[in-house]
Every structure is written in structure tokens, then in C-alpha cells.
Amino acid sequence: MGFFKNLFSNSDTVATASQSTPHNKLQNGGSVADETRIVFSTSRELDLYELEELCDAVGWSRRPLRKVKKALQHSFLVVSMWEERGAKRKLIGFARATSDHAFNATIWDVVIHPKYQSRGLGKALMKYTIKKLRSEDISNITLFADPHVVEFYRRLGFILDPEGIKGMFWYPD
């Protein structure tokens, strides 16, 4: 909990942590130049090609950038996660949510770059996303989970089919 608490308390929109020494930033006296930071942002100003590259990396099928741009504009929340090393910045994670701004939010397109998986960064991204939605007084946070990530979301406190409520999809023929 200590790591995430520090991560989120630094700033409302951007939080940083040294990746190598998460519990005590720069405890080994590292200089700023060689420090690696993980930065979260809720800014919508994303390079669509960089986002496409991230989605390509996890094997998602490509979507028209015009529609992706529209979807970002009309998402209630857009969260990006970056690795910063000196002046370099790389998009390594993403999530967004639609919402009625009052009761419900639905999280879509959660992605962590394969090279950055299994380090707790997906958990950090989701905790940041939940925190942001909670700060907007959204109490019903929902998502549709692929089978292989159901357990991941369950560990984050998401409940499967609560009281028998079932996720359903309608697709055009």
C-alpha cells in the first residue's frame, strides 16, 4: 500500500515514482539524469500514433484513428501511463472510461505494454483510474473482462456477476 499511496498523493494529475527504488525514491543517491520515473496523466493530448503502437504491441486489431480520436474526446476519463527517463517519454499504459458523470462508469481499453507487464504497473494504472473515478463521486464502476484478466480485476476488488447481474453484448449482424 505504501508504494501506491506515495504514487497518488504527490499530485492530482501526475504522480511519479522511481521504478528501481519505489519505496524510497533516490535512496541510493541516483542523479535525476539516470532516474526512471513512471508518470500518470489524465490529459487527453495523446499522440494517436503512439497509442496505436501501444495497442499494436498487445495484438489488438487496428481501429480508424478518426474514431479513436472521437472516442477519447467523449470518454469521461482518459488515463495514460508513461516511462520517463531523462528527457525521454514513452507511453507504456492506457485506460479510459465512459460515464454519465453521476452514477456509472465503464472502463475500456486497459492496456500495458508487454515489456512492462508483471511489475504491478497494471495494478497501479487501475488503482489510479479507480481513484480518479471515485474523486468524481462515481460509485458504480464497471468493466467487461476477458477471461484471462478476470482474476486480475478480482484482486483489485471487482466483483464478478454480483447478485447474478450478467454482462451482455449486442453486435450488428
Added chain:
Amino acid sequence: MGFFKNLFSNSDTVATASQSTPHNKLQNGGSVADETRIVFSTSRELDLYELEELCDAVGWSRRPLRKVKKALQHSFLVVSMWEERGAKRKLIGFARATSDHAFNATIWDVVIHPKYQSRGLGKALMKYTIKKLRSEDISNITLFADPHVVEFYRRLGFILDPEGIKGMFWYPD
């Protein structure tokens, strides 16, 4: 199919049908004064108290009207269904959807007044809602169904847990 086709082809925002003679309006020579019409609308100008009354009728717990108003304002689509008899108009059905305006929509708060259930009006309301979302080029229509309405949505073409995708909920402690 004939009934719904007629219902939806009349107008883009409002469709009407005689309830007593759905397949051939006024075939028995009824006058306009005693005609009962079912009208659909996507206007957001709803009387919040009338909506609350409808939700009360199906036993939903009350929600602050201030938040309901905000939710309607920020829903992508708000569908209301009315019974019109002469100059009288009664709200008998409701549904709304959040969306990213590009890929996904999630339908919430589908309600039909108990006195008007079991007449195919829920089906008509959902078909109207799906048609509206499809006309906006939304291809992924989702919802969270209570156990007793899963079969209702399945008959409308909604698929339960497609490819093992599971609906999940997060609530505050």
C-alpha cells in the same frame, strides 16, 4: 416484424401506433379522440418527478434528482416511451445509454411501467434504442442484466459472456 417496422419508419425521433390495432392503425374507424398511441422520444426534456414516479412503480430505490438530472445530461442517448390518449401523455417507459460516441455504448435504467408490461413494449423500447445507437455507428452495445431479464435480452440478440468476457463491478467499501 411488421409492427416494429411501421413503428420506426414513421419518424426519426417519434413513432406512433394504435395500441389496440397495431398492424393497421384505425382499421376499425376509431376517431383520433379515443385513439391510444405509443410514442417514443429521444428528447432529454423529461419531468424528473414523472421519471421518479416511473422508477418508484418498479420498486427502484430513489436517487437524488440533482444526480439524475446530471446523468441524463451526460447520457449519450435518453429514450422515453409515452402513452398518449387524446391530449393526455403518460411516461410508461425509459432507457438511457452512456457512450464514447464512437465504439461502445452501455444501456442503463431500462424500465417499463408494471401496468404496461407483457405487451411487447419493452421489446419495442429496446429495438428503438438499438436502432438509435446503430444510426450513430455504435457497433458494440452492452448492458448489465439482472438475472430475471437475461432471457429477455437474449431474445433481442444480446449475447451472454461472449468469448468468456465477464461483466464486473467495483463498489466503494
